[in-house]
Amino acid sequence: MSSPVSKGGLLKRSKQGEKRLFDVAMNITPMTDVMASILCFLLVSATYVQYAKMDANLPSTGASAALADTPEDEQEKLELQLLLTKSKKIMVDRGNGLEELEVAEGDTFNWAKLDEVLKEIRQQYPDHKDAILSADPDIEYEFVVAAMDVCIANKISNVSLAASAVKGAGE
Amino acid sequence: MARHSEPELPMAPMVALFVLLVVFMIQFYAASGMTMDLPKDLALPKSSSTEIVEQAVKIEVTNDYVAVEGNNVASVAELNGTDLRIPGLIAFLTRHRERTEAISARNPNVQFEGKALLVGDKKVKYDTITRVMYSSGLAGFNQINMVVVQKQ
Numbered sequence: 001m002s003s004p005v006s007k008g009g010l011l012k013r014s015k016q017g018e019k020r021l022f023d024v025a026m027n028i029t030p031m032t033d034v035m036a037s038i039l040c041f042l043l044v045s046a047t048y049v050q051y052a053k054m055d056a057n058l059p060s061t062g063a064s065a066a067l068a069d070t071p072e073d074e075q076e077k078l079e080l081q082l083l084l085t086k087s088k089k090i091m092v093d094r095g096n097g098l099e100e101l102e103v104a105e106g107d108t109f110n111w112a113k114l115d116e117v118l119k120e121i122r123q124q125y126p127d128h129k130d131a132i133l134s135a136d137p138d139i140e141y142e143f144v145v146a147a148m149d150v151c152i153a154n155k156i157s158n159v160s161l162a163a164s165a166v167k168g169a170g171e
Numbered sequence: 172m173a174r175h176s177e178p179e180l181p182m183a184p185m186v187a188l189f190v191l192l193v194v195f196m197i198q199f200y201a202a203s204g205m206t207m208d209l210p211k212d213l214a215l216p217k218s219s220s221t222e223i224v225e226q227a228v229k230i231e232v233t234n235d236y237v238a239v240e241g242n243n244v245a246s247v248a249e250l251n252g253t254d255l256r257i258p259g260l261i262a263f264l265t266r267h268r269e270r271t272e273a274i275s276a277r278n279p280n281v282q283f284e285g286k287a288l289l290v291g292d293k294k295v296k297y298d299t300i301t302r303v304m305y306s307s308g309l310a311g312f313n314q315i316n317m318v319v320v321q322k323q
Contacts, residue, residue, distance in 0.1 A: 141216060
């Protein structure tokens with residue numbers, strides 16, 4: 001096969017004075033080579049996974065002290081706490097004791113029920129954004145992230161992670 | 172006598188397509204934010220969060236070890252007991268903080284913000300995560316961002 005060139009021509013005057021067409025085609029083979037190399041490199045090194053972040057806070061004692069100093073009518077009435085147990089139960093404390101949510105079928109937490117409860121809380125306290133999340137020490141990290149995900153979906157964006165609950169708490 | 176013309180493959184459409192693909196890939200790179208080299212034994216949890224990850228000190232936590240920027244600082248098997256501190260992690264992060272603060276004293280453009288990225292395997296126990304967060308806090312890294320994979 002001949003070298004791939006783009007056809008073109010240039011009209012020039014020869015020594016005899018007659019007009020002749022000269023072939024001045026540009027060789028695009030090196031450019032094609034470079035393009036193919038760049039494309040291969042980009043395809044191989046491309047990451048198709050999109051990363052995101054979630055803010056994680058440890059509950060600060062300073063915040064509680066500041067809350068205690070504010071007048072009672074300015075204080076938030078709700079102190080929302082969530083607890084994930086090893087037996088895949090979700091416990092919610094709205095300030096009036098731990099309430100156990102319905103357990104889901106299968107080896108997972110009942111995120112739908114938690115979502116329902118948080119929606120209820122949002123209706124009652126539209127400006128409430130804080131929650132403290134605690135879990136059994138043996139709970140896998142993905143479940144903690146999933147619980148935070150449900151909170152954030154319900155606009156409870158300030159989720160603090162408490163140190164691991166005592167082993168077997170809420171069982 | 173009949174003249175034989177050499178058969179030629181038209182390359183122009185292919186080159187045009189290559190250029191388009193390269194431009195598309197470069198755009199894709201620019202939009203995908205931070206890229207991360209993760210160890211093979213680390214699978215991130217999924218989340219619907221869409222907050223873009225910013226550059227910060229990377230703390231990797233797997234079921235076997237805790238590492239900062241690729242440097243192994245603790246073994247998970249040794250993390251037990253009531254003391255939540257991880258001495259290796261605290262020492263490494265403290266050195267990092269002091270170094271940044273020393274640079275900051277000479278170059279006001281560099282500031283220590285106490286930000287760290289928690290890159291944890293989804294199967295890691297919550298106990299390990301809280302130990303890492305507590306130790307990071309003790310070393311002055313109070314803004315911990317958990318890195319997750321966006322749900323499609």
